[in-house]
Amino acid sequence: MNQPTEHMSIESENLIAVSVLDSSTTDYRIHHHAPVMGADDHANSGLSLDKSAKTLAFLVAGERLALVALPATSKLGYGQLARILSASRSQIKPAPPEALERLGMKPGGVCPFTDDAGVQVVIDEQVFTFPVIYCGSGDPGFTVEITAEQLRRACPAAVIADVKAVQANA
Template sequence: MLTALGASFRLYEHPGVVDPVEVCAALGVPLERTVKTLAFVTPEDRLLLAALPGHARLRYGPLARAAGIRRGDLSPADAGRLARAGMRPGGVCPVSSDGAALVVFDETVGGLGRVHCGSGRPDSSIEIDAGALVAAVPAAVMARIGDVPTASEPAREPV
């Protein structure tokens, strides 16, 4: 999909790992240079993708508000739901072939520079300019959905 949109990116293959720390080790990049995407489904079976810096913790309440649903209506997307969107667990990407998917980016993502994110598969990742990643999803919502550690705080384990 990124190719069809004319986005410049680089695809990296690596062992099929789903833990963000293992992905970073395989790629040789720090967690702060990644964008993780968490997948949920709404009560109407709409795919909801939350993209935030890899070292941030997701704030579920703000995500639900940005998506226009109640926090209690957030359910993790299972492998079957991800497959319908052309993705597999461990490789979720904010750019989806599911045209009805709602994508919410943390407001800090666009300014992260070159980042690595999921490709849709757990055995490959994409390196892309974060601004181009956000631009690839023109209907995306921007909101403060991540709790990003400051320079004086230690990085937290990803959720």
């Protein structure tokens, strides 16, 4: 059994990330901090934005969910994501809060970890180049610290692809 970080508390024991990571026998750390709802208040976490992955949740074709993790400083390439999900761009909509709740997540705390086999997880390939990855936990007041190898182990069915928006040359 994993021995998560000294930052564990009663609240963090109930996180979807902790449940999934413990069941996959993956080592990790949990950081508790002021809620982070986006890049503007990421500094509240005290963690490196350059090593962080944001996870976005989408409802695809009105019925299935997708969790998409990419570098926190990158924009999503919706065309690439649509091809991966075999859907048109117009069929990909932000997941509503009630869909997140069904996954055990809150807005601002979306993570790539799920125990729902019906959810498609997509992780941008660049995330795996980070020496340490900081990502959501299911709650905006907690962040998971994990290595690339540990992330692969925790998300074995994830599609790994380039889903970042193409940057125009300046």
